[in-house]
Amino acid sequence: MTNGQALVLGGGGVAGIAWMTGLLAGLAESGKDVTGADLIVGTSAGSAVAAQLGSGLSLDELYAGRSSRRCSPPRSPPTISTWSRTARP
Numbered sequence: 001m002t003n004g005q006a007l008v009l010g011g012g013g014v015a016g017i018a019w020m021t022g023l024l025a026g027l028a029e030s031g032k033d034v035t036g037a038d039l040i041v042g043t044s045a046g047s048a049v050a051a052q053l054g055s056g057l058s059l060d061e062l063y064a065g066r067s068s069r070r071c072s073p074p075r076s077p078p079t080i081s082t083w084s085r086t087a088r089p
Contacts, residue, residue: 006037006039007039009046012046024053035059
């Protein structure tokens with residue numbers, strides 16, 4: 001469909017990818033799906049989201065993939081005694 005519109009996405013690292021995916025999913029859920037633009041471009045994180053939009057997955061699938069990932073708890077930094085047991089001469 002040609003509607004003469006472009007979707008331009010900015011950067012933001014890993015957080016930007018999650019934020020933009022969530023924003024686009026929320027817009028679509030509220031009836032304002034902007035992914036039907038003729039051209040979708042982005043810089044940095046925006047280019048990753050643009051590529052994901054071109055992958056054929058729905059916004060729901062992309063959002064579910066982002067929101068289902070669990071962060072593992074932080075590990076304690078190694079101590080000198082831990083390091084000396086694992087270090088090789």
